[in-house]
Amino acid sequence: MNAMFRISGAGRLSQAKTASFSFDDKSYTGIEGDTLASALLANGVHLVGRSFKYHRPRGVLSAGAEEPNALVQIVRDDARKTPNVRATVQELYDGLTAHSQNRWPSLSFDVGAVNDIASPLFSAGFYYKTFMWPKSAWKSLYEPKIRAAAGLGVSPGKPDPDHYAARYAHCEVLVLGGGAAGIAAALAAAEAGVRVILADEQAEFGGSLRFESGARIDGQDGYAWAQAAIAKLKAMDNVRVLSRTTAFGYYAQNFVGLVERVSDHLKNPGRELARERLWQVRAGRVVIATGAIERHMVFANNDRPGVMLASAARTYLNHYGVAVGRNVGVYTANDSAYAAAIDLKKAGVNIAAIVDLRDNPAGPAIDEARALGIEINFGRAVVSAGGKLRVSSMTVQPKNGGGGRTIPVDAILMSAGWTPSVHLFSQSRGKVAFNDETKRFVPGTYAQDCVSVGACNGTDGLDAAVDEAYAAGAKAAKEASGKAGKGAKPKVDAGESWSRGMLGAAPGAGPGTTVKAFVDFQNDVTAKDIRQAVHEGMHSIEHVKRFTTNGMATDQGKTSNMHGLAIAAEELGKPIPQVGLTTFRAPYTPVTFGSIVGHARGALFDPTRRTATHGWAASQGAVFEDVGHWKRAWYFPKAGEDMHAAVNRECVTVRKVAGLFDASTLGKIEVVGPDAAKFMELLYTNPWEKLETGRCRYGIMLREDGFIYDDGVVGRLAPDRFHVTTTTGGAPRVMNHMEDYLQTEFPHLNVWLTSITEQWAVIAVQGPKSREIIAPLVEGIDMSDEAMPHMSVREGKICGVPTRLFRMSFTGERGFEVNVPADYGEAVWEALWAEGQKHGATAYGTETMHVLRAEKGYIIVGQDTDGTVTPNDAGLDWAVGKKKTDFVGIRGLTRPDLVAKGRKQLVGLKTKDPKVVLEEGAQIVADPKQPIPMKMIGHVTSSYWSENCGRSIALALVAGGRDRMGQTLYVPMPNGTIEVEVTGMVFVDEKGERLNG
Amino acid sequence: MLLIRCPYCEEERPELEFRNAGEAHIARPTNIAAETDDDFEKFFFIRANPKGVIYERWRHIHGCARFFNAVRDTVTDKFVMTYKAGEPKPAKLPGAAK
Numbered sequence A: 001m002n003a004m005f006r007i008s009g010a011g012r013l014s015q016a017k018t019a020s021f022s023f024d025d026k027s028y029t030g031i032e033g034d035t036l037a038s039a040l041l042a043n044g045v046h047l048v049g050r051s052f053k054y055h056r057p058r059g060v061l062s063a064g065a066e067e068p069n070a071l072v073q074i075v076r077d078d079a080r081k082t083p084n085v086r087a088t089v090q091e092l093y094d095g096l097t098a099h100s101q102n103r104w105p106s107l108s109f110d111v112g113a114v115n116d117i118a119s120p121l122f123s124a125g126f127y128y129k130t131f132m133w134p135k136s137a138w139k140s141l142y143e144p145k146i147r148a149a150a151g152l153g154v155s156p157g158k159p160d161p162d163h164y165a166a167r168y169a170h171c172e173v174l175v176l177g178g179g180a181a182g183i184a185a186a187l188a189a190a191e192a193g194v195r196v197i198l199a200d201e202q203a204e205f206g207g208s209l210r211f212e213s214g215a216r217i218d219g220q221d222g223y224a225w226a227q228a229a230i231a232k233l234k235a236m237d238n239v240r241v242l243s244r245t246t247a248f249g250y251y252a253q254n255f256v257g258l259v260e261r262v263s264d265h266l267k268n269p270g271r272e273l274a275r276e277r278l279w280q281v282r283a284g285r286v287v288i289a290t291g292a293i294e295r296h297m298v299f300a301n302n303d304r305p306g307v308m309l310a311s312a313a314r315t316y317l318n319h320y321g322v323a324v325g326r327n328v329g330v331y332t333a334n335d336s337a338y339a340a341a342i343d344l345k346k347a348g349v350n351i352a353a354i355v356d357l358r359d360n361p362a363g364p365a366i367d368e369a370r371a372l373g374i375e376i377n378f379g380r381a382v383v384s385a386g387g388k389l390r391v392s393s394m395t396v397q398p399k400n401g402g403g404g405r406t407i408p409v410d411a412i413l414m415s416a417g418w419t420p421s422v423h424l425f426s427q428s429r430g431k432v433a434f435n436d437e438t439k440r441f442v443p444g445t446y447a448q449d450c451v452s453v454g455a456c457n458g459t460d461g462l463d464a465a466v467d468e469a470y471a472a473g474a475k476a477a478k479e480a481s482g483k484a485g486k487g488a489k490p491k492v493d494a495g496e497s498w499s500r501g502m503l504g505a506a507p508g509a510g511p512g513t514t515v516k517a518f519v520d521f522q523n524d525v526t527a528k529d530i531r532q533a534v535h536e537g538m539h540s541i542e543h544v545k546r547f548t549t550n551g552m553a554t555d556q557g558k559t560s561n562m563h564g565l566a567i568a569a570e571e572l573g574k575p576i577p578q579v580g581l582t583t584f585r586a587p588y589t590p591v592t593f594g595s596i597v598g599h600a601r602g603a604l605f606d607p608t609r610r611t612a613t614h615g616w617a618a619s620q621g622a623v624f625e626d627v628g629h630w631k632r633a634w635y636f637p638k639a640g641e642d643m644h645a646a647v648n649r650e651c652v653t654v655r656k657v658a659g660l661f662d663a664s665t666l667g668k669i670e671v672v673g674p675d676a677a678k679f680m681e682l683l684y685t686n687p688w689e690k691l692e693t694g695r696c697r698y699g700i701m702l703r704e705d706g707f708i709y710d711d712g713v714v715g716r717l718a719p720d721r722f723h724v725t726t727t728t729g730g731a732p733r734v735m736n737h738m739e740d741y742l743q744t745e746f747p748h749l750n751v752w753l754t755s756i757t758e759q760w761a762v763i764a765v766q767g768p769k770s771r772e773i774i775a776p777l778v779e780g781i782d783m784s785d786e787a788m789p790h791m792s793v794r795e796g797k798i799c800g801v802p803t804r805l806f807r808m809s810f811t812g813e814r815g816f817e818v819n820v821p822a823d824y825g826e827a828v829w830e831a832l833w834a835e836g837q838k839h840g841a842t843a844y845g846t847e848t849m850h851v852l853r854a855e856k857g858y859i860i861v862g863q864d865t866d867g868t869v870t871p872n873d874a875g876l877d878w879a880v881g882k883k884k885t886d887f888v889g890i891r892g893l894t895r896p897d898l899v900a901k902g903r904k905q906l907v908g909l910k911t912k913d914p915k916v917v918l919e920e921g922a923q924i925v926a927d928p929k930q931p932i933p934m935k936m937i938g939h940v941t942s943s944y945w946s947e948n949c950g951r952s953i954a955l956a957l958v959a960g961g962r963d964r965m966g967q968t969l970y971v972p973m974p975n976g977t978i979e980v981e982v983t984g985m986v987f988v989d990e991k992g993e994r995l996n997g
Numbered sequence B: 001m002l003l004i005r006c007p008y009c010e011e012e013r014p015e016l017e018f019r020n021a022g023e024a025h026i027a028r029p030t031n032i033a034a035e036t037d038d039d040f041e042k043f044f045f046i047r048a049n050p051k052g053v054i055y056e057r058w059r060h061i062h063g064c065a066r067f068f069n070a071v072r073d074t075v076t077d078k079f080v081m082t083y084k085a086g087e088p089k090p091a092k093l094p095g096a097a098k
């Protein structure tokens, strides 16, 4: 069954292929190839939404991407509810479900429409003026209410289940826009044999050839020519043709973002298809062929459903076979609306009257309309549209005033002229120029290797556009590659030419009037609002835009910008170019977050690094924590243990027996070369030249300003080879820091730096039994205290694989760190674990590691230091080579502030109540009775429960801390002040005897 | 996304492969420990922030890993030229007014 307004024999769709769909729970039938808008119009449905501010009934204005009114919610399932979809772009599929937005309880009866009656309250700048006071009410009252009332659709309640693809592409010539001009340019470039990409936002190529009924190119109908040309381009290996693909952003150096809608038009997209695909294209030359957008007429009630752009009505008829009404009025200021009237009249639709603002226009279109018997009124204006949910009449007056008459209509087609789509050109940082004769902005000065052709360049007429585009395509290919084509330029046999028109408010909506003549439909901005903004002191178009929100909706003012500008210019008494055009910004049309994010979400958002023992730790029930990109075992709870119990057990067991800890995430850098020691002398505060082979040293690295940058144990494997460790998080920046100095400040040093973090798995075995656990597995290394004292390194074998065995300790116990090639990490761990089991050793995680090192007062760079801490502040002055004449940071250390008294120094804190564990980051004061704001003298950097000490312990940075030993200080907290005593930083084994215990 | 020419790789690569490393042609004093407070302040803290041509260091961190120097226009964001670390500040810039 054909819908009521589908005209048999009209349009290009096969009327046999029906598709059923629902709109606001009512079922309709459309046909394949329809957009939701054309299908609704075929069923006589014009009322499709309510406006943003006034909740006025709104219908379909356009037939394309510029649509400001017909925004709907498309619902596929609970997780796929897309709001703000332009019905003019959404392709119909069988079973499509759409809902209108911004209305309650129903589209035809909307309570929010009271805003329309109360509209004097909602004039320009209303948000700024009304919701100023009290400030606190903004978050709690105003904003939630406004958001609820002004909602444009609802977000889906579930995560997006679709996937989004991404491609990078390179080409010599990228053509944006697949109308007659774009196709001609692509043909010319393609014939030169260069790589060409042609993209168009529509499902079908052809642009305005979709509606321009009289166009003939190369002896055939214009639209048919376009399809044949596209078929030819698709068959060429050097050409990529992308339909449903919008160029949304033009970035530096001809880098253009395209988004391809892959499956939104399909009934059952299936999970194998991406929903959208982001193309990031780097092009040698870009040909911009984005056409022009028709402007509406600005008159009272020009937003009534049924009032639409003339070219849209023509598209619905000539492409979709849909009549937008049965008795249609036309209101125009240029020739192109005549073509719409003629096409509709020929299809059997009554044209009630053409109202033309111009006094005595002449031309073939006017002659033809007259010959068809259409009533034409020159020098007259439509001053108001009648009707509410659907236009019912138009009131026509002489444009200079005088008696009017009301003509019944069920649709009004309007055309104020055409605005070149300079958006992408402008995004490329090109400067537009105002053509005073044609009253339009066209591309002026270019900033990138691109060229605009056709209607977007202000080139009028199909013949001229195709000529220009073909030449530009050939030139772009030549410039980008040196190659020339040998094809033939398409010959335009017949085509239309539209130019001129008007800008700004039409008669009846001009200065002094207060009618609702809409400039920006989506944001409900009227001509009066713009004049009011000027009266209130907004003299720049950027201010007018922000004050009125003109052009700031999701359509970015595609139909409204020029009208708004002209009205402001008239009110200011300045020429248009002096008032200026607002900046065009990406995206050209809304882009989903999904297409920008692509696959980089969830588990793929960021890389995850796992150590060699990850699987083993997981099988033992380890709880993991994120440290940078690493997953590190945090603690290993046994059955029934919470974190606290597990950590206490691990801490006690390490000091009593031994523990195994995966330290693989520490950064490791090999510093190799004849000048390796010299380089180390310059990069670390410590002396290195005299460090014997086979010995280790704790090194501190500073920035040039004297503050601690990183630390770690360094082993000298050979006179020319150092094995350097860094903090887990610091590995990349330490490597960068070293490379920077080596390449740029000390290039005379013969040194090579290699990151070996990933190459070596590191198993720390710590505790009194550590040697007994390791020794049975080791070959070729004498592990006696005499042969291998604390802070030494040996190379040999463990479990038959090579090892760099460090004797070092981050727990204060006798300890070793077993380095083995990462591939053997898990096997060696399991062998060590089996040995450890014989003694009752535990596996421990990062939490226990933190507690044990804090018990010994070992700092963690980045936790106990914050980028403003010197070695002296941290109690590490001993690690600074006093006889050295140079190292990075040596001069910074003597800066006045760094040697001043009263600097914050690292100390220990013991709470008076041993059970109280301080909060890390808590502030410290000397006098808790002082008035707020209190003088804070430091803060807690590390704080833990220490089962080994039977009490809490903490480290803190405190002003003049080392002079405060034994003093009582205070930590004010929300539920009371905590008393603490300043102590040394070592809580366990102050003499360090356990290192050999 | 900008294209940047690495003077070591001798080709243009996308900006993503590079990292900015601050102003160029600020040499670390050879006897830095003897610097006065004022001289050290100038060397370490004071940086130019020109509108227009800036000389800065970049690193081809996800490529050859070399540090190099670049001349960039802070207004247009365009790279005027790049050259190897250690080479002198170019006396004449390509495309500059004669």
Ligand SMILES: [Zn+2]
Pocket: B006, B007, B008, B009, B010, B060, B063, B064, B065, B066
């Ligand atoms: Zn490189």
